[in-house]
Amino acid sequence: MNLDVEILNALRHAGNGAVSGADLSQQLGVSRAAIWARVRELRHLGYEIEASPHLGYRLLNTPDLLHADDLLSRLGPVSAIGRNIQVFQETTSTNDVVEKMARDGVKEGVVVFAESQTRGRGRMGRNWMSPPGKGLWFSILLRPDIRPEQTTRLTVLSATAIRRAIQSQTGLPAEIKWPNDILLEGQKIAGILTEMQAEMDQVKYVILGIGLDVNLSAMDFPSELRKAATSLKTHLGRTVSRPDLAVAALHELDADYAKLCSGAFEELADEWVAHCGTIGREVCIRIGGRQVRGHAEALGDEGALLLRTEHGHLERIIGGDVTILK
Amino acid sequence: MNLDVEILNALRHAGNGAVSGADLSQQLGVSRAAIWARVRELRHLGYEIEASPHLGYRLLNTPDLLHADDLLSRLGPVSAIGRNIQVFQETTSTNDVVEKMARDGVKEGVVVFAESQTRGRGRMGRNWMSPPGKGLWFSILLRPDIRPEQTTRLTVLSATAIRRAIQSQTGLPAEIKWPNDILLEGQKIAGILTEMQAEMDQVKYVILGIGLDVNLSAMDFPSELRKAATSLKTHLGRTVSRPDLAVAALHELDADYAKLCSGAFEELADEWVAHCGTIGREVCIRIGGRQVRGHAEALGDEGALLLRTEHGHLERIIGGDVTILK
Numbered sequence: 001m002n003l004d005v006e007i008l009n010a011l012r013h014a015g016n017g018a019v020s021g022a023d024l025s026q027q028l029g030v031s032r033a034a035i036w037a038r039v040r041e042l043r044h045l046g047y048e049i050e051a052s053p054h055l056g057y058r059l060l061n062t063p064d065l066l067h068a069d070d071l072l073s074r075l076g077p078v079s080a081i082g083r084n085i086q087v088f089q090e091t092t093s094t095n096d097v098v099e100k101m102a103r104d105g106v107k108e109g110v111v112v113f114a115e116s117q118t119r120g121r122g123r124m125g126r127n128w129m130s131p132p133g134k135g136l137w138f139s140i141l142l143r144p145d146i147r148p149e150q151t152t153r154l155t156v157l158s159a160t161a162i163r164r165a166i167q168s169q170t171g172l173p174a175e176i177k178w179p180n181d182i183l184l185e186g187q188k189i190a191g192i193l194t195e196m197q198a199e200m201d202q203v204k205y206v207i208l209g210i211g212l213d214v215n216l217s218a219m220d221f222p223s224e225l226r227k228a229a230t231s232l233k234t235h236l237g238r239t240v241s242r243p244d245l246a247v248a249a250l251h252e253l254d255a256d257y258a259k260l261c262s263g264a265f266e267e268l269a270d271e272w273v274a275h276c277g278t279i280g281r282e283v284c285i286r287i288g289g290r291q292v293r294g295h296a297e298a299l300g301d302e303g304a305l306l307l308r309t310e311h312g313h314l315e316r317i318i319g320g321d322v323t324i325l326k
Numbered sequence: 327m328n329l330d331v332e333i334l335n336a337l338r339h340a341g342n343g344a345v346s347g348a349d350l351s352q353q354l355g356v357s358r359a360a361i362w363a364r365v366r367e368l369r370h371l372g373y374e375i376e377a378s379p380h381l382g383y384r385l386l387n388t389p390d391l392l393h394a395d396d397l398l399s400r401l402g403p404v405s406a407i408g409r410n411i412q413v414f415q416e417t418t419s420t421n422d423v424v425e426k427m428a429r430d431g432v433k434e435g436v437v438v439f440a441e442s443q444t445r446g447r448g449r450m451g452r453n454w455m456s457p458p459g460k461g462l463w464f465s466i467l468l469r470p471d472i473r474p475e476q477t478t479r480l481t482v483l484s485a486t487a488i489r490r491a492i493q494s495q496t497g498l499p500a501e502i503k504w505p506n507d508i509l510l511e512g513q514k515i516a517g518i519l520t521e522m523q524a525e526m527d528q529v530k531y532v533i534l535g536i537g538l539d540v541n542l543s544a545m546d547f548p549s550e551l552r553k554a555a556t557s558l559k560t561h562l563g564r565t566v567s568r569p570d571l572a573v574a575a576l577h578e579l580d581a582d583y584a585k586l587c588s589g590a591f592e593e594l595a596d597e598w599v600a601h602c603g604t605i606g607r608e609v610c611i612r613i614g615g616r617q618v619r620g621h622a623e624a625l626g627d628e629g630a631l632l633l634r635t636e637h638g639h640l641e642r643i644i645g646g647d648v649t650i651l652k
Contacts, residue, residue: 123525123526123528145614147644147645148474148475148477148522148524149474149475149644151474151524151526152526152527155526179526179527180526193525194525194526195523195524195525195530196474196522196523196524196525196526197521197522197523198474198477198521198522198524199449199519199520199521199522199645200449200477200478200481200505200506200520200522200644200645201478201505201644201645201646202645204521288471318473318475318526318527319473319525319526319527319528320527
C-alpha cells in the first residue's frame, strides 16, 4: 500500500474527527514533512483535506475520481476480482488492455478502468459511448475452469452483481434485460460484454467488459440514443459517487464469482430470474438474420433464454437482440 | 503471381517435355536473362531444372520444400482456405502467428506454415514436437458465423479433411480418434488444435492448428512417445512429399469448409462417423479431474461424443482424453 492510501485510510478511519500530523507521522513511519507533501498532492487530485495547526488533518470530501490505490484499499481483501486495479485516463477499449494482459499471462482478477474510451465496444462490434469522467468503464480478466458454452454464466453473474450494486448505492430498482443489459424503467443504464478465448472444450480466459452510465446528462447521449439510454444521475436528479459505486460493484462481482467457482451457480441464476424483466414477457428476438417471436418463459441451463414460440415450441436461445412487445 | 511460380507452372505444364527460353520469355513477358536468373535461384532452392541449349528447360524434380507462392499456385482458386499462404522457417507456434493476424483484422482463409516450431502446442497447453522439415505444422484463420459451442464442428471438419488427404496421397487407412486426433493403426499421426475468440453468442474467429507427422523417423520422437506416435514415412517405408500433401490437405479443408458454410454439416458428420475408430468402442474418458467409462455410441450435435455410461445413462461429452479399452 502506498503512502497516499495509508493517509486516506487513517483520515477515513477518523471519520469526522481530525488526525494530528504527529500521530500520522508515527503511525506511518515517515516524517511530518513527508505527510504534508502527500496531503498537498492529494489536494491537487481533488481530495478536500482540512489542515488545522492545532487539530491536524480532516478529510472533508473525496473527489469523483478513480484512484487505483484508493479503490484497492477501500475494496480490501478479495477472492479474485480486484486483487489488482489499474486506472487509465484514456484507452481504446478497456477490453483491449485486459486482452493484452491475458495474452501476457497475467493472473485472473485484474480490473482495468478508463476515465474515457476512444473505441468502447458493445456486443457484436457495436459502439459504446464512454465520455470522460461520467461513467464506470471497466474490464475484468477471469480464468474460470469452464467450457465455452458455460461462459454465459459469467454474463448472468455480472448482471446480477451490477444490479445489486446499483440498488445498494442508489436504491433504484434496476432490472436485467436478457442477455446482457441493465435497465432502469425500460431504459438502458449498463451493458456487459463477455469475450472469451477458448479451446474447443476449455476456456482459457474470459474478459468481462462493463459499461455503467453514472453521471451522464441527457445531452451527453447522441439524440438517437436519448430514448433508449439513461444514467443514474438523470434518474436520481443528483450525481452519484463513481468510486463508491466502483467499490460496491467490485465487491459484489468478487463475491458472486467466488460463488460461481464453488459451484453455486443456481443461487445466482435464481436471483437473476427474480430481477429479469424479460422473463414472462412477449418478445421478439433478432438472431443474425432470423427473427423469433414468443413468450420468454424461463432462464435455461448456462444462461440461455427459453422461449415459447408462436408455434408452441420451446426454443433455447443463446444470444440475440430482444425487443419487448406490449 | 510471381515469376518463379509462373516459370514452375510453365515447366509443370510441359510435363516431361522441355520449354525453350525463348518461349518462356515471350509467354511471361520478361527477358531470357531474367528467366535464366530465376531458374538459377530455383535450383538453389532445390528445384532440379535441366537446361539444355537446344531444347530449353525441363523440371526433373521438386524439392520437399514449402514454397508459399508455389503452394498457392498449385492450389489454384479456393473458396476461403488458402487464399493467402505464408511459410515461416521457424515460429513459436503457427497458432500464435495467426492469432496476431486475426487481431489485426486479417481476412479468413490465411494459412501459415512453419518448417519448425519452437513451442508447438497441443490441446490443453501440451507440447507438440515439430522438428524442422519433417512434418506439416500449419494454422488456418477462419471467421465462421457460428456460436461458440458450434466450434467443435470445425474440429470434425478438419479431422475428416485431413484423413481424406492422407488416404488420397498415401493410400493409408487413417482413422479418427475423437475428438481431435488422426491415427494409423492406433498410433497418432496428426492432431488438431481448435482455438477461438468469441463473444458469448458469436465466434469472432477460429484458429485451426494442424500438426501432421510426415517424414519423422522413430528416432525423431522422444522415447516416451515412440509407442503412441508415428509418421507416414514409418508406415510407408518411404518419404512422402510434404508440398503434395499440403496442397491435398488445403484442397480438402477448403472444400469441406465451403460445405459447412453452406449448411451441409450433416454430410461431414456422416463421413466422420464412418471413419471414427472411437465410435462403437468401450472407452474411458478423462475430463479434468473426472473419469467416465462407457460405450462410445454416436456423434451428437455439434461434434459431441454420446457415451452410454456403465450406469446406462447417455452422456454428452464435449471434450476429454479418450483411452480405448479392450
